[in-house]
Amino acid sequence: MHVSEIVQDLRAASGPTIVLLVLDGLGDVPTRAHGGKTPLEAAQTPNLDALAPDSSLGRLIPVAPGITPGSGPGHLGLFGYDPLEVQVGRGVIEALGLDLDVNPNMLCARANYATLDAKGVVTDRRAGRIPDEANAERCELLRAIGPIDGVNVHVTPGKSHRFVVRFEGDGLRGASVSDSDPGREGAQVREVVALTDDGASHRAAKIVNAFWREAQETLSGHEPANGVLMRGVGGLPEIPSFSRRFGLTAAAVASYPMYRGLAQLVGMTKIPTADGPEAEFTKWREVRSGYDFGFVHVKATDMHGEDGNFEGKAAAIEAVDRALPILLDTEPFVLAITGDHSTPVSYEAHGWQPVPLLVHARRAGCDGIARFTERNSVSGLIGTMPSHAMMPVLLAAAGRLAKFGA
Amino acid sequence: MHVSEIVQDLRAASGPTIVLLVLDGLGDVPTRAHGGKTPLEAAQTPNLDALAPDSSLGRLIPVAPGITPGSGPGHLGLFGYDPLEVQVGRGVIEALGLDLDVNPNMLCARANYATLDAKGVVTDRRAGRIPDEANAERCELLRAIGPIDGVNVHVTPGKSHRFVVRFEGDGLRGASVSDSDPGREGAQVREVVALTDDGASHRAAKIVNAFWREAQETLSGHEPANGVLMRGVGGLPEIPSFSRRFGLTAAAVASYPMYRGLAQLVGMTKIPTADGPEAEFTKWREVRSGYDFGFVHVKATDMHGEDGNFEGKAAAIEAVDRALPILLDTEPFVLAITGDHSTPVSYEAHGWQPVPLLVHARRAGCDGIARFTERNSVSGLIGTMPSHAMMPVLLAAAGRLAKFGA
Numbered sequence: 001m002h003v004s005e006i007v008q009d010l011r012a013a014s015g016p017t018i019v020l021l022v023l024d025g026l027g028d029v030p031t032r033a034h035g036g037k038t039p040l041e042a043a044q045t046p047n048l049d050a051l052a053p054d055s056s057l058g059r060l061i062p063v064a065p066g067i068t069p070g071s072g073p074g075h076l077g078l079f080g081y082d083p084l085e086v087q088v089g090r091g092v093i094e095a096l097g098l099d100l101d102v103n104p105n106m107l108c109a110r111a112n113y114a115t116l117d118a119k120g121v122v123t124d125r126r127a128g129r130i131p132d133e134a135n136a137e138r139c140e141l142l143r144a145i146g147p148i149d150g151v152n153v154h155v156t157p158g159k160s161h162r163f164v165v166r167f168e169g170d171g172l173r174g175a176s177v178s179d180s181d182p183g184r185e186g187a188q189v190r191e192v193v194a195l196t197d198d199g200a201s202h203r204a205a206k207i208v209n210a211f212w213r214e215a216q217e218t219l220s221g222h223e224p225a226n227g228v229l230m231r232g233v234g235g236l237p238e239i240p241s242f243s244r245r246f247g248l249t250a251a252a253v254a255s256y257p258m259y260r261g262l263a264q265l266v267g268m269t270k271i272p273t274a275d276g277p278e279a280e281f282t283k284w285r286e287v288r289s290g291y292d293f294g295f296v297h298v299k300a301t302d303m304h305g306e307d308g309n310f311e312g313k314a315a316a317i318e319a320v321d322r323a324l325p326i327l328l329d330t331e332p333f334v335l336a337i338t339g340d341h342s343t344p345v346s347y348e349a350h351g352w353q354p355v356p357l358l359v360h361a362r363r364a365g366c367d368g369i370a371r372f373t374e375r376n377s378v379s380g381l382i383g384t385m386p387s388h389a390m391m392p393v394l395l396a397a398a399g400r401l402a403k404f405g406a
Numbered sequence: 407m408h409v410s411e412i413v414q415d416l417r418a419a420s421g422p423t424i425v426l427l428v429l430d431g432l433g434d435v436p437t438r439a440h441g442g443k444t445p446l447e448a449a450q451t452p453n454l455d456a457l458a459p460d461s462s463l464g465r466l467i468p469v470a471p472g473i474t475p476g477s478g479p480g481h482l483g484l485f486g487y488d489p490l491e492v493q494v495g496r497g498v499i500e501a502l503g504l505d506l507d508v509n510p511n512m513l514c515a516r517a518n519y520a521t522l523d524a525k526g527v528v529t530d531r532r533a534g535r536i537p538d539e540a541n542a543e544r545c546e547l548l549r550a551i552g553p554i555d556g557v558n559v560h561v562t563p564g565k566s567h568r569f570v571v572r573f574e575g576d577g578l579r580g581a582s583v584s585d586s587d588p589g590r591e592g593a594q595v596r597e598v599v600a601l602t603d604d605g606a607s608h609r610a611a612k613i614v615n616a617f618w619r620e621a622q623e624t625l626s627g628h629e630p631a632n633g634v635l636m637r638g639v640g641g642l643p644e645i646p647s648f649s650r651r652f653g654l655t656a657a658a659v660a661s662y663p664m665y666r667g668l669a670q671l672v673g674m675t676k677i678p679t680a681d682g683p684e685a686e687f688t689k690w691r692e693v694r695s696g697y698d699f700g701f702v703h704v705k706a707t708d709m710h711g712e713d714g715n716f717e718g719k720a721a722a723i724e725a726v727d728r729a730l731p732i733l734l735d736t737e738p739f740v741l742a743i744t745g746d747h748s749t750p751v752s753y754e755a756h757g758w759q760p761v762p763l764l765v766h767a768r769r770a771g772c773d774g775i776a777r778f779t780e781r782n783s784v785s786g787l788i789g790t791m792p793s794h795a796m797m798p799v800l801l802a803a804a805g806r807l808a809k810f811g812a
Contacts, residue, residue, distance in 0.1 A: 029771035029787075032460065036774050063810055064409045065791045066798025067416075070811035083811065084407050093812040232812070347769065350809055352802050354789060374787060375773070384789045 004080070004245065006404055007392050011247040015400040016333030018248070019284070019294045022078060023320060024071075024259075025302030025343025027355040027374055028313070039304075039313035039345060040356070041373045045321040047328075048337075048358075052372040056364040058382025059354040059374075060390055062341045068352045074340030075262040077387030079242060079295075088265065089234025095164045096261025098156055102236060106168045107175055107204055109233045113138060113161040113225035116216075120189050120227075122182060126161045127225035138225055139163055141218050148210045149203075161225065167207055173235060175204035180212055181229035189227060208233060241267030246293075246391055247400065253284045254297035263295055275299070277319050281326035288330055296327070305343025313345055334361040334397045336390070337372070354384055361397040410486070410651065412810055413798050417653040421806040422739030424654070425690070425700045428484060429726060430477075430665075431708030431749025433761040433780055434719070445710075445719035445751060446762070447779045451727040453734075454743075454764075458778040462770040463786025465760035466793040468747045474758045480746030481668040483793030485648060485701075494671065495640025501570045502667025504562055508642060512574045513581055513610055515639045519544060519567045519631035520587075522622075526595050526633075528588055532567045533631035544631055545569050547624050554616045555609075567631065573613055579641060581610035586618055587635035595633060614639060647673030652699075652797055653806065659690045660703035669701050681705070683725050687732035694736055702733070711749030719751055740767040740803045742796070743778070760790055767803040 028038035035042075062069040062077050063084065072093050073083030091108035102108060113135065115124035139157040142165075146153030151169030158164060176195040182188060191209045194201035208230060215228045242250050244267075252263030255275035264270050269291070273283035277298050284294045298320055304312030327335065337360075342353040356377035369376045378384070382393065395401040434444035441448075468475040468483050469490065478499050479489030497514035508514060519541065521530035545563040548571075552559035557575030564570060582601040588594060597615045600607035614636060621634045648656050650673075658669030661681035670676050675697070679689035683704050690700050704726055710718030733741065743766075748759040762783035775782045784790070788799060801807040 029462075029769075030774065031768075031771055036772055059789065061789075064412075064798065065788075065795040066800075066802040066807060067409065067412060068802065068807065068809045070809050073811040084409065084412070087407065087811065090812040344771075346771070352799070352807075353787065375785075378785050378787065378789070 003392065007395070007401065008240065008245050010402040010404060011395055012400040012402070013247050015292065016398050017288070017292045017294070018334040018336070018394050018398050019296065019327060019330070019332035020078065020394070021296050021298070021327065021335065021337045023298050023301045023317065023337070023339050025305045025341060025350065026339025027342030027351070027353050028305065029342070029344040029346055029351065029353060030375070031346045033346065034310050038374050039310055040317055041375070042310070043314040043317040043321070045317060047321045047324040048372050049370070051360055052358065053368050053370060054366045055358045055360040056367050056382050057369050057372065057377045057380025058357045058359070059377045059380070059384040060338055060357050060387040061354050061384065062387045063352070066352050068350045069341045070350070071258060071340060072262060074387070075259065078338070078340055078390060079263070079266050080245060080388055080391030081239060081266065082386070082388045086237045086239050088237055090232025091164065091234055092236065093258065094158065094162070094232070095166060097258040098158055098164055099257035099261070100156060100164065100166065102166065103168070104173060104236050105170065106166050107172050107233055107235045109165045109208065109230045111163050111165050111231070112181065112229040113163070114189070114227040114229045115224045116189060116227035122185050122187055122189055122227065122229070124224060125181070125185055125229060129160045130225050132157065132159060134225060135161065135163060138219060138222060142215050145211055145214045145218070148207050151207050153211055165211065165230070167204070167211070171203050172200055174238065175200040175235065177201055177205045177208060177233050179229070179231045181231045189229065192230060192233065204233065236265060239266065243267050246395060248293035249291050250293035250295060251284070251287055251291040252295045252297070253280050253287070255280060256297070256299050259297040268295060277323035278326065281323050285326060285330050294332070301339070302343045305345055306348055308345050308348040310345045334359065334364070334394050336394055338390070357382060357390065359393065359397055363399060364397045409798070413801070413807065414646065414651050416808040416810060417801055418806040418808070419653050421698065422804050423694070423698045423700070424740040424742070424800050424804050425702065425733060425736070425738035426484065426800070427702050427704070427733065427741065427743045429704050429707045429723065429743070429745050431711045431747060431756065432745025433748030433757070433759050434711065435748070435750040435752055435757065435759060437752045439752065440716050444780050445716055446723055447781070449720040449723040449727070451723060453727045453730040454778050455776070457766055458764065459774050459776060460772045461764045461766040462773050462788050463775050463778065463783045464763045464765070464788025465783045465786070465790040466744055466763050466796055467760050467790065468758070468793045472758050474756045475747045476756070477664060477746060478668060480793070481665065484744070484746055484796060485669070485672050486652060486794055486797030487645060487672065488792070488794045492643045492645050494643055496638025497570065497640055498642065499664065500564065500568070500638070501572060503664040504564055504570055505663035505667070506562060506570065506572065508572065509574070510579060510642050511576065512572050513578050513639055513641045515571045515614065515636045517569050517571050517637070518587065518635045519569070520633040520635045521630045522595060522633035528591050528593055528595055528633070528635070530630060531587070531591055531635060535566045536631050538563065538565060540631060541567065541569060544625060544628060548621055551617055551620045551624070554613050557613050559617055571617065571636070573610070573617070577609050578606055580644065581606040581641065583607055583611045583614060583639050585635070585637045587637045595635065598636060598639065610639065642671060645672065649673050652801060654699035655697050656699035656701060657690070657693055657697040658701045658703070659686050659693070661686060662703070662705050665703040674701060683729035684732065687729050691732060691736050700738070707745070708749045711751055712754055714751050714754040716751045740765065740770070740800050742800055744796070763788060763796065765800065765803055769805060770803045
């Protein structure tokens with residue numbers, strides 16, 4: 001029997017409130033360059049320091065040892081879904097990042113404007129990174145395409161050469177098709193093909209190719225962006241909602257659309273907010289009465305990690321620490337603080353490393369560990385576990401999970 | 407989706423060099439008899455002590471808690487193959503230990519000379535442990551057997567009553583047959599039977615039994631070794647090569663044939679060498695330019711563990727420590743030091759216990775832990791994980807693994 005089935009059977013329909021505070025990319029790697037410390041170790045965090053000894057610590061492995069997660073797998077894990085089982089295509093992630101609605105009748109594609117020669121060979125996969133305005137003009141032209149065999153086509157410009165195409169209609173659910181992007185320059189652009197032998201995939205391949213051929217015709221003569229590459233075509237994963245699996249009515253407070261969008265994938269209510277921990281924590285305080293689960297997302301930690309900015313990442317953690325009393329003031333029965341993955345400053349990119357986890361709740365006990373850091377979390381009583389194992393631990397801390405077996 | 411598939415999708419085709427130094431049977435159990443210390447704790451290891459604080463530590467579980475591995479599962483785990491999924495028969499292991507080539511068209515059997523009475527009842531399963539010369543004489547007689555239905559038979563003497571039979575021909579791949587060894591004295595020797603209902607297993611049973619009947623006839627009158635027991639019949643596991651799975655071109659530097667052989671199973675190039683860390687590290691330094699992965703094997707730690715020789719095991723670790731500068735001089739981008747399993751001195755045998763792991767690499771960070779020991783490794787930031795999860799961690803430390811998901 002799978003643990004997720006057991007949880008779904010045992011979870012209560014109501015109970016005290018859980019707040020999950022995610023500092024994006026929180027985890028880091030100590031290096032000699034910064035005195036053998038991580039940004040979390042170096043940051044001045046009086047409020048976290050007051051909380052830590054009275055909490056239980058642990059560590060979360062987002063996917064598996066050595067596997068570096070994108071934001072999708074990172075958050076799905078925190079939301080209690082095994083990212084090895086539930087995969088979300090790049091098209092959907094890109095659509096969520098543009099704050100677009102994605103419904104179960106949609107397939108989303110991440111598309112690039114590209115430069116093709118007369119024979120259809122890709123000479124620039126990013127069309128010279130055309131400016132946003134040139135992108136928007138071309139997307140306006142492509143909006144004339146469709147419906148195709150009853151499928152509506154929604155085209156939305158992104159940054160530079162990137163845009164998103166959402167195909168909306170019947171008979172597309174669960175479709176799996178290849179990319180039209182050959183993945184390198186000097187290769188022929190190609191049609192997508194069904195990756196599974198079923199009606200949805202064959203229908204999807206037909207629709208995507210019809211759009212793509214018409215788009216190529218429309219863009220003919222519009223060098224340098226005279227071609228389109230379609231990638232990561234896919235729809236919503238077919239999974240039980242967060243509400244059904246865990247019995248929680250959840251709000252996602254995040255300033256960046258992608259993170260609200262990832263939360264909406266599992267059925268959370270999106271709550272837009274101004275950026276920064278103070279604004280975000282205040283927003284949760286305002287909206288919280290309608291929910292018994294709050295996912296609150298802070299982006300700055302990850303951004304500074306990606307920039308290789310040690311002081312910036314430490315300062316972002318300090319800003320969270322300063323705003324923390326706002327969250328504590330709401331007196332959540334369970335407060336969990338962690339990250340969706342590590343973004344080591346020394347990598348200037350995501351890393352695979354386990355992320356520290358702090359759970360503050362009467363039922364979680366007090367490990368008595370002085371500070372919440374990567375190193376100290378190794379000794380925490382919660383232990384090291386996959387990210388997707390956290391949700392049952394938080395339900396248990398809330399007293400919302402019944403006993404298994406007699 | 408399985409982690410190994412993800413790794414195979416995400417791994418780079420080239421990149422910096424990884425060296426895996428395996429101290430066979432490294433892990434141990436602290437006991438009162440030796441002042442509560444393990445040999446690794448008791449050893450004087452100035453070079454390891456200099457490396458440790460600047461490395462990341464962790465622990466590897468070879469198979470599963472409580473499960474004591476043989477050398478085959480121990481090494482397959484380190485090479486990134488789950489030993490619960492990839493099993494190698496005793497016949498193959500025995501053949502590798504005799505430095506024999508094993509190819510995919512072969513089935514190998516570990517065979518014993520035994521004493522049978524007139525009714526075919528086994529009266530001594532080891533034929534009085536006949537001397538090596540008597541073994542070799544009888545193997546010479548058995549070499550006259552075959553080919554059998556197009557299958558060539560290769561007979562090679564081992565130590566005492568042990569020998570190896572390799573059956574080489576078409577139609578044997580994936581065959582699974584039982585043992586002819588009844589497993590106890592006083593029981594009737596028996597023919598092998600197919601364990602799966604397919605062509606390969608039925609063909610293998612026919613060929614093995616034909617060999618075995620002819621061997622019994624040949625040995626008739628050659629008491630005490632007048633019978634043959636066939637055990638552990640099997641071929642190479644059908645697995646993606648190390649090169650395909652991890653994108654690495656690997657050399658196996660080992661003085662003992664079995665360990666080179668285990669590495670060759672997954673496609674590494676065998677590099678014979680004189681015994682001892684100095685000779686082995688020097689050999690790697692000589693050959694390394696053709697490879698981006700070096701597996702270097704040290705045997706003495708295990709041997710002294712098997713002998714219950716605490717001082718000997720500590721001295722073997724000290725010898726590795728003295729030779730370590732030779733390895734460090736090659737400046738591997740990633741250096742991992744661990745064991746294939748524990749061989750606790752107090753057991754005089756292999757044990758199941760997790761094995762300490764040290765990963766030294768710029769991207770691995772510095773945990774700041776003073777010494778590399780079993781106990782200290784518990785606090786390492788890598789954490790405790792299955793041995794077969796180590797390879798992705800080393801690839802990540804080498805920057806040879808792309809991000810999973812968007």
